[in-house]
Amino acid sequence: SQQGEEDPQALSIQEGENATMNCSYKTSINNLQWYRQNSGRGLVHLILIRSNEREKHSGRLRVTLDTSKKSSSLLITASRAADTASYFCATGYSSASKIIFGSGTRLSIRP
C-alpha cells in the first residue's frame, strides 16, 4: 500500500520557472527521500531528509519537511528541459524498515 500522496499528479511549467511538488503521508516517519525517474528508466536518488531536519538543499533542489503536518515539498528552481521526469517521495520508518513510495508527480518543462 502507498503511504504517501503527491500533488499535483501532473505539472507543466515553462523552462526557467520554479516547480513545487508536495508529498503528504499518514504515519510518523524516520526519514523521507525524493527520487526522479525519467521515462522508462531507473530511479535516481535526489535527497534524503531526516525527521529531525526541516530543510535540505542540493544544487537547484530544496526539500522541506513539516512533521506536524506530515508533509514534504520538493522545489526545483530555474527549471530546465532535462528536469522533465516523474518525481516520487518515499517514506521510511527506521534504518531497518522498508520505504513506501508515493503516487508520484509527472513534471513537464515546456521550452
Place this chain on the structure above:
Amino acid sequence: SAVISQKPSRDICQRGTSLTIQCQVDSQVTMMFWYRQQPGQSLTLIATANQGSEATYESGFVIDKFPISRPNLTFSTLTVSNMSPEDSSIYLCSARGGTSGTRYEQYFGPGTRLTVT
C-alpha cells in the same frame, strides 16, 4: 552511492514460462529489495531479500510466484514464475545500508522491463 546493475534489461517471454532477474551491487549492502512498477504507476514493494534466509514478502506477493535468493551481501535474484500477461511490468532491484552512503539512503537499479505474451 551504491551502483546497482540488473540483467536482463528487458525480455519478452511466453506465458507459462519463468524468468530470473539478477541484481548485482558494487559494494556490500545490508538490505536489498525487489519492486514492481506497472506502466505509469508508482513502485510497489514485492519483498525484502534477506541474506542467508527466506525473503520477507509483502501482502499480495508469495514465494511460489516470486522466489527470491540472496546468497551474499552484493547479489540477489528474483524469479517471476509461471508468467501471465498481468506480470508485464518493470522490476527494480534496490539496496540500502552500504558503506559508502548513509544507512538510510536507498538506491535503485535500472530495472528489467518484462513483457509477457
